[in-house]
Amino acid sequence: xxKKRILITGAAGFLGSHLCDKFIKEGMHVIxxxxxxxxxxxxxxxxxxxxxxxxxxxxxxxxxxxxxxLDYILNFASPASPIDYLKIPIQTLKVGSLGTHNCLGLxxxxxxxxxxxxxxxxxxxxxVHPQNEEYWGNVNPVGPRGVYDEAKRFQEAITTAYHTxxxxxxxxxxxxxxxxxxxxxxxxxxxxxxxxxxxxGEDLTVFGDGSQTRxxxxxxxxxxxxxxxxxSDYAMPVNIGNPDQITLKxxxxxxxxxxxxxxxxxxxxxxxxxxxxxQPDITKAKEILGWKPKVSRAEGLKITYEYFRSLPKxxxxxxxxxxESKR
Numbered sequence: 001x002x003k004k005r006i007l008i009t010g011a012a013g014f015l016g017s018h019l020c021d022k023f024i025k026e027g028m029h030v031i032x033x034x035x036x037x038x039x040x041x042x043x044x045x046x047x048x049x050x051x052x053x054x055x056x057x058x059x060x061x062x063x064x065x066x067x068x069x070l071d072y073i074l075n076f077a078s079p080a081s082p083i084d085y086l087k088i089p090i091q092t093l094k095v096g097s098l099g100t101h102n103c104l105g106l107x108x109x110x111x112x113x114x115x116x117x118x119x120x121x122x123x124x125x126x127x128v129h130p131q132n133e134e135y136w137g138n139v140n141p142v143g144p145r146g147v148y149d150e151a152k153r154f155q156e157a158i159t160t161a162y163h164t165x166x167x168x169x170x171x172x173x174x175x176x177x178x179x180x181x182x183x184x185x186x187x188x189x190x191x192x193x194x195x196x197x198x199x200x201g202e203d204l205t206v207f208g209d210g211s212q213t214r215x216x217x218x219x220x221x222x223x224x225x226x227x228x229x230x231x232s233d234y235a236m237p238v239n240i241g242n243p244d245q246i247t248l249k250x251x252x253x254x255x256x257x258x259x260x261x262x263x264x265x266x267x268x269x270x271x272x273x274x275x276x277x278x279q280p281d282i283t284k285a286k287e288i289l290g291w292k293p294k295v296s297r298a299e300g301l302k303i304t305y306e307y308f309r310s311l312p313k314x315x316x317x318x319x320x321x322x323x324e325s326k327r
Contacts, residue, residue: 003029003052005069007112009060009103010076012039014182015117015175015219019074020044022223024052031066035059037091038079043182060099061091070110072230075103076117078151082144082271083188089147096151097158104162104170113169115230116159118237120176121149125275130245132281133174133237143273156237163235171229176241176280180219180300181307185315190214194252195308198259199316208270210249215279217242218300221293228289241280242293254297258305 006023010016011032016039023030024047032044032055047053058064060077078095079085085092100116107114123131124139139149156172163170177189185196197204217240225240246254252265285291 003027004071005029005031006072006074007031007033007066007070007106008074008076009033009099010039010078010117011055012036012041012043013076013080014043014180014184015080015178015222016074016076017043017182018180018219018223019076019226020047020053022227024050026227028052028072030054031056031070033058033060033064034077037088038084040184060102061094062098064102064106066106066110070106070112073103073107073112073114074117074226074230075100075114077103078117079148080119081184081187081189082148083186085148086144092147093151096148096155100155100158104159104168108162108166108168113171113230114159115171115173115226116155118156118172118174119148119152120174120239120241120278120280121145121275122153122156122174123275124149125273126277129277130243130279130281131239133239133284140273144271145273160235170235171232172235172237173226173229174237174239174280175222176217176239176278177214178217178219178222178241180304183304185308185311190248190251191216191255191304192308194255195259195305196316198255198261198263199308201261201263203263203266204252204255205268206248206252206265207268207274208248209267210252210265211247212270212274212276213245213247213278214251215242215245216251216297216300217293218295218297218303221295225285225289225291228291232289234288238284238288239280239282240285240291241282242297243280243282244297245277245279246297254301258301
């Protein structure tokens with residue numbers, strides 16, 4: 001039987017690399033694609049020896065060509081952390097718009113089913129809690145986070161338009177905070193920032209008073225949810241995340257206990273438009289996909305901490321890489 005062929009854009013990123021692993025494990029031929037502006041080939045180097053994996057160094061915002069048939073496309077090409085999209089705002093908007101348009105056009109030409117990676121950031125600083133898929137969000141389009149939030153909102157809109165106008169098979173996943181091995185220590189998000197500070201012997205920085213909440217989902221759980229959504233018959237957005245929320249102050253205290261460090265928590269002003277609450281309503285995922293997270297935060301954090309602790313010492317002190325292109 002001919003293997004199913006799947007294109008995964010953003011393949012060298014944190015989530016993309018785990019998705020490559022998953023679909024190879026499920027017996028598919030995986031074509032990875034990444035321009036490596038935030039991704040890292042180290043995340044997928046273990047796959048290069050496999051005959052069921054191939055890689056294209058390509059910017060999906062410009063052009064996509066993949067020879068042969070495609071059964072599925074996973075579009076995960078986008079910066080995903082504030083430290084990235086604040087440095088490359090134009091590229092963030094282009095990959096969410098032009099890049100998504102190119103992926104949808106390829107899916108249409110190949111008659112492939114496409115799943116696009118949206119985000120809980122489409123809800124902005126939410127006025128509804130927990131956030132369900134029917135909530136339209138509270139987003140500042142001209143604030144610093146607008147380049148990411150609106151790129152993702154446009155991505156959902158054009159994906160839905162291709163579904164309704166062209167009859168394209170589309171899936172939309174709204175991803176909440178996810179963590180696990182292969183995260184970048186310097187990507188600016190709370191979990192790697194806290195662990196990195198602890199490992200360097202620095203005080204842990206909490207923005208605001210620490211009362212804002214986050215809900216952290218272990219990467220294996222997220223990947224399973226995405227896999228089930230891709231193979232489902234549901235075309236509207238679905239939240240995938242862990243509803244077990246925690247305040248950032250409590251989370252910093254958890255990291256201090258986990259790492260056994262003696263640092264204290266220091267407080268800095270809250271960035272503009274930083275969401276005060278983030279918790280997914282996963283009723284749809286449970287009912288439609290039969291999915292719910294299985295890995296507890298304690299278990300997932302232990303695995304993630306061991307991963308970060310195993311990194312070369314120089315990685316702990318590596319500053320975020322600068323991006324050459326400002327286009």
